[in-house]
Amino acid sequence: MKKKNVFVIIIDSLRSDKFIGSLKTSHTPNIDKLIENGIYFCNTVSPSDGTLFSWAGIFSGKYSFRTGINLGRFSKVDKKMTTLFHLLKKNGYDFYGHLPEVASKIGLFPNFNNENVFFNKYVNFEDGLGQQIINELSSNLKTPWCYILHSYDLHFPMKIPEKFDEIRYGKIKYERAVSSIDYWIGKFINCIDMKNTLLIITADHATHINEIEMDAETVNTETVNAEKIQMLDSIAPKIGRIIPEKLLPIKSKVFFALEKKRKKQKEKFVSKLNLKPHQLRQIIFQRGDVDKFLYDENIHVPLLIVDSKLTHGTKIEHLTRSIDISPTILDIINSEYKLENVDGVSLLPEINNKKSEERIGFVENTPMIQKKVNLTIGIRTSKFKYFRDRDDLTKRVHLFNLIEDKFEENNIAASRPDIVEKMEKFISKINYKNNLKITTIDKKESEIIENELEKLGYD
DSSP states (O other), X not given: OOOXXXXXXXXXXXXXXXXXXXXXXXXXXXXXXXXXXXXXXEEEEOSBSSHHHHHHHHHHSSOGGGTTSBSSSBOOOOTTOOOHHXXXXXXXXXXXXXXXXXXXXXXXXXXXXXXXXXXXXXOOGGGTHHHHHHHHHTSOOOSSEEEEEEEOTTSSSOOOOGGGOSGGGOSSHHHHHHHHHHHHHHHHHTTSOGXXXXXXXXXXXXOOOSEEEETTEEEETTSTTHHHHHHHHHHHHHHHHHSOGGGHHHHHHHHHHHHHHHHHHHHHHHTTSOOOHHHHHHHTOOTTOSBOOOOHHHHEEOEEEEOTTSXXXXXXXXXXXXXXXXXXXXXXXXXXXXXXXXXXXXXXXXXXTOOOOOOOEEEEOOOOSSXXXXXXEEEEOSSEEEEEESSOTTSSOEEEETTTOTTOOOOOTTTOHHHHHHHHHHHHHTTTGGGGOOOOOOHHHHHXXXXXXHHTTOO
16 A cells, blocks of 8 residues: 655644634634644643654654653663654655754654755745745655654744734734744645645644733833843844854853843833733743743644544544654554554544543653753643652642643642642653663763754753
């Protein structure tokens, strides 16, 4: 039987509530049509709030900490680990794609057939990447093919194409960027035979948004006291793009100094506003914050599957995980090879209206490179969110009833120790602590990976 092509589009930092639903104001006719013709999973969680951890989980079907992506420092994934790409290759697939340069350093991705796959700067669709993708998709790729696309169009610092920087494309800049992405997705889809292609659209992780709508006006802390912090807004990303590698430690010191100053500017401004807790934490968020958290604005991502032979216009409310994507792809293309001993499961039975067991999602923060921060781990179910300090289960304990408190503003951990205990049992069951043992790492490899991340603005 002829295998379907596989097109995976990962939009960096795309939030579920800005992909579909009443909270979005972007103009997305192409995405909307795809949702009408596909299966949308309303409750999908990423394994982490950072790209490398999420990639490792998506393409292995395992929780990130089992993949070797971080062994005290960022590392290459375990070379013995079987991934989606290994099994697609066994099924006769050729690989094409475009991803940031760091993807070439972590031992996860396959050999690609196209040229200029990896980019080491903030390259957006409007910068020529979109047209390059169109040219490739229109060039009669050898079938079956698998195309992996990772877009940075929503990644900090966002560059909004002038033609989309209007209120009709979204009330805030983030949503205008989503409208621009939708335009290009429409262009890509027009180049391929959707009857013979399985399309996946998702995100590596979600993100805080520093803009909110308040009293019919947009409040943007990125432009507060513009004259004083204009330099801060512009210099940090430029440093991340052009600074020589030997000066990256200096760049990090500058970055954290700028972050500290920006934080004070934001806090002074928002003290005058009547903000709800979830609005406040987002609008004052800084990438250099020491205390990390796992609210849904960090990890709740969209997941859309479009296939001509699957039910159209279906929305599934049960919890799903990004680690379920690869097992699902293999099932849909009827692969005789399956991922074994993984945490993810195929979603195809549920797509076909078969009952499934309640799933849980383990989530964890991605560490920073140049600064020690307070990380958290946690559990996401369809009803509750739990997270606490990674190293001390008694510190920074958070529990939220997502049915009654979708914005995670009322921490009920103190009043529901029974649920906290249940969540801790889930963490123990997946054997998290036993998989944190530090093994021998290749320091040179770690430095290469971390340098690439720093070029992209990570610290």
